[in-house]
Amino acid sequence: MSDFSQSQPIPVEQLLTGLPAVRAVDPAEAADRVAGGPCLVVLDDDPTGTQTVADLPVLTTWSVDDLRWALTRPGNAFFVLTNTRSLSVADAEARNREVIDALAQAAEAEQVDFVVASRSDSTLRGHFPRETDVLAEELARRGKPVDGVVIVPAFPSAGRFTIDSVHWARTADGMLPAGRTEFAEDATFGYRSSDLREWVEEKTGGRAAADQVLPVTLADLREGGPERVAELLGTARDRQPVVVDAAGDDDLRVLALALLRAEEAGKRLLYRVGPAFVRSRAGQAGSPPLDVEALRAMGAADGHGLIAVGSHVGLTTGQLDGLRELGGITELELDVAALLEPSARDDHVAEVSRAAAEAMSGADVVIRTSRTPVTGSDPDASLAIARAVSAGLVDTVRATVRAHRPAFVVAKGGITSSDIATDGLDVRRAVVRGTMLPGIVSLWEPVSGEFAGVPYVVFPGNVGDRGSLAEVVSSLRGR
Numbered sequence: 001m002s003d004f005s006q007s008q009p010i011p012v013e014q015l016l017t018g019l020p021a022v023r024a025v026d027p028a029e030a031a032d033r034v035a036g037g038p039c040l041v042v043l044d045d046d047p048t049g050t051q052t053v054a055d056l057p058v059l060t061t062w063s064v065d066d067l068r069w070a071l072t073r074p075g076n077a078f079f080v081l082t083n084t085r086s087l088s089v090a091d092a093e094a095r096n097r098e099v100i101d102a103l104a105q106a107a108e109a110e111q112v113d114f115v116v117a118s119r120s121d122s123t124l125r126g127h128f129p130r131e132t133d134v135l136a137e138e139l140a141r142r143g144k145p146v147d148g149v150v151i152v153p154a155f156p157s158a159g160r161f162t163i164d165s166v167h168w169a170r171t172a173d174g175m176l177p178a179g180r181t182e183f184a185e186d187a188t189f190g191y192r193s194s195d196l197r198e199w200v201e202e203k204t205g206g207r208a209a210a211d212q213v214l215p216v217t218l219a220d221l222r223e224g225g226p227e228r229v230a231e232l233l234g235t236a237r238d239r240q241p242v243v244v245d246a247a248g249d250d251d252l253r254v255l256a257l258a259l260l261r262a263e264e265a266g267k268r269l270l271y272r273v274g275p276a277f278v279r280s281r282a283g284q285a286g287s288p289p290l291d292v293e294a295l296r297a298m299g300a301a302d303g304h305g306l307i308a309v310g311s312h313v314g315l316t317t318g319q320l321d322g323l324r325e326l327g328g329i330t331e332l333e334l335d336v337a338a339l340l341e342p343s344a345r346d347d348h349v350a351e352v353s354r355a356a357a358e359a360m361s362g363a364d365v366v367i368r369t370s371r372t373p374v375t376g377s378d379p380d381a382s383l384a385i386a387r388a389v390s391a392g393l394v395d396t397v398r399a400t401v402r403a404h405r406p407a408f409v410v411a412k413g414g415i416t417s418s419d420i421a422t423d424g425l426d427v428r429r430a431v432v433r434g435t436m437l438p439g440i441v442s443l444w445e446p447v448s449g450e451f452a453g454v455p456y457v458v459f460p461g462n463v464g465d466r467g468s469l470a471e472v473v474s475s476l477r478g479r
Contacts, residue, residue, distance in 0.1 A: 009174025015161065016247060020222040025253035031283030033260045038113040040077035042278055043099055043135070045085040045092075045126050046414030047421060048460040049119035051442040052157070052279040053077075054287050054434040058444060060422040062099045066429065067106035071114070077282040079119075079432075083418040085126050085189075086387055088380060092127045093134045100138040115263065115271075117281070121414070122155035122274030123169055123183035123462060124191060129204050132272050136239050139270065146270045148214070148236030151196060152255065154246035155274040157286075157439035158463045161247045165196045165215045172315075182313065183462065187375045187382035196243035208241050216244040221254045229258035233267055252280035276439070290434045290443060292478050298433075298445065300455045301478030303407035304360045307469075308397050308420055309368035310390055311413030311461025319412075319469035320368065326470040328477075330359035331366040336374050339392035340385065353396045357403035364473060367396055390419045397424040401451065408476045410457040412469065417458045425451045436472045440464060 034040075042049060050058060057070045057078040070078040080099055084092035100116070107114050116135055120126035129149075136146040154162045159170025160178075167178040177194030178184060184191050193199040197210040214236060220228050221244075236242055246252050259269060259281065271277065279286070295301065307329070309320060323329060332355055338348040356365045369389055376382040397420050401409070409425065411417040421427045421444070430444040433455075440463040444456045457472060 007180055009171055009176050012159065012170065012175050015163065015168060015175045019163070019247060020219055022248055022250050023222045023225055023254055025250050025257065027253060027283065027285035030253055030256045030260070030280060033257065034076055034281075034283035037076070037260065038115045038263070039071055040117060040278070040282055041103060041114045042077065042079045042117045042119045043082050043096065044079050044119040045082055045121075045131070047081050047417040047458045048414050049275045049278060050079055050432045050444070050458060051435060051460065052275045052286070052439045053282060053284055053432055053442075056282065056432050058430045058432060059428070060430075061428050062102045064102050064106045064109070067103055068110055069429065071106055071110050071112055075282065077278070081418055081421065083415070083422070084131060085120070086383070086390065086415040086418065088383065089127055089130050093130060096131055096134045097138055100135060104142050115269070117271035117273055117278065119273055119275065119278060122153050122158060122160040122276075123181065124153055124167065124178055124199065125183060125186050125189035128272060132270055136270055139268070144268055146239050147267050148233060148240050148242045149270050149272060150242045150244060150259070151200070151272045152244045152246065152252070152277045153196075153274040154244070154252070155276045156246065156248050157276065160274065162196065162243070162245045163218060163247055165217070165243050165245065166194050167196055167199070168194075188379040188386075200241045200243065212240070214240055214242045216242060216255070218245045218247060218251065221245065221251050226254055226257035226261055229255060230261035230265070233258060233262040233269070234265065236267065236269075246276070249276065249280065249286065252276055256280040256283070286439060287434055289436055289438055292475060295455065295476055296478050298455045299453065300408045300476045304362070304364045305408035305410065305473070305476060306356070306360065306397065306400060306406040307364060307366045307410040307412065307473065308393060308416060309366060309412040310393050310416030312369065313461045315464070316412055316461045318466045319464065320366070322467045322470040323366065323473060326474060328363055329366050330363045331368065332356055332359070334367060334369050334393055334396060336370045336372070336389055339389050340374070345392060349392055349396045349399065353399035353403065356396070356400040360400070360404045360406060364477070365400075367393065367400070369393060386415060390415050394419045394424045401425065406454065408455040408457065410459055410472060410476070412459045413461040421456060425449065425454070425456065427451065427456070430456070436475060437464060437468055441468070441472060
């Protein structure tokens, strides 16, 4: 076994040729199995994990009262927005412990059981293995020792596939192993390995050797089915890492059925997953994007909106070009250098927010950070810079929306989306109403606070194509 070394992009058709025949699964079958079972609690390290689901609650805080509210909502699953990808390892660890402590109290008060998913980036960025280590420790302290840590980053609708344990990502030029993409070069969460078994070994510093990782292959899923996969999961012990193939939503539904079988047989599993897993494990089918009529009913077309852009990956920059071509926008730049300079920061934020509020009377407004990324001398320093830039963007948005209430808000980028929801709009509770683009961009309706009812679009930095941002804004305008 060695990491796949493909360095030139290949067509997706070539990647998917010759695989075992798909085993079709009716989403209703998983929904029936989920009903009445443990509640799936998704600790989301940024808000983009909601992009495949509909009508599930989202919390941006984790008080016992808020968690009790979510545990009793329909759907038997909900998200807690921890935003830990923007935090240091120590702070991420502390936050996970806080959430589990409050969750245990809430579940005891409501007399319900739960299982935990640690939702992270489908291109393998985030605090792994520390987050799953901490969650496993906290669950064990409460009588829920973890047998297996099930790792499922696949996100088929966004072009993220795992085949023979190698994780692939779609790029503008074709499919590449994840370790060969720009995402693997992340200043804070970079990595080398594309084979998930070797990625686990790399990220754990050799604590979990690649040959100790349990693979679940497409052959297991498609030829063996839920029974075979549940049998494999039954062998997991002592937090063994399990990496799972998936090249389509039916693969994830087979996995969901297998996981439910294993849990019913007494296995305790902890999940580290991408967004697509949540929909299958929650027993939901894919739903079409929200149509113009639904968006109008939410008031999205009643005035002009705000588009906040923090992500600086190449795809986002291209999507800004597409939005400019759509027209009808006023574009304002937050200069990263000014945000990082204490003597200039506050005046710069005030100037941009005043201009944005005034411009929103006649156009949709884009507030974006300057496009050249600024990194530090090490991963922690880079993360600190990212947090400072995000804080500047959030402060600008906060001042803007209080001076002029927007008809809608679009947040582009994972950390951006989280910080604007929690600190810019003061959202505590929301409901995911559905997707704006099939399975990759979600719309929340805040149900608490000053901006309750304002459509809030969570748009990850690394999904869609050049025209996707323009398509979302056009839909919000009622066109």
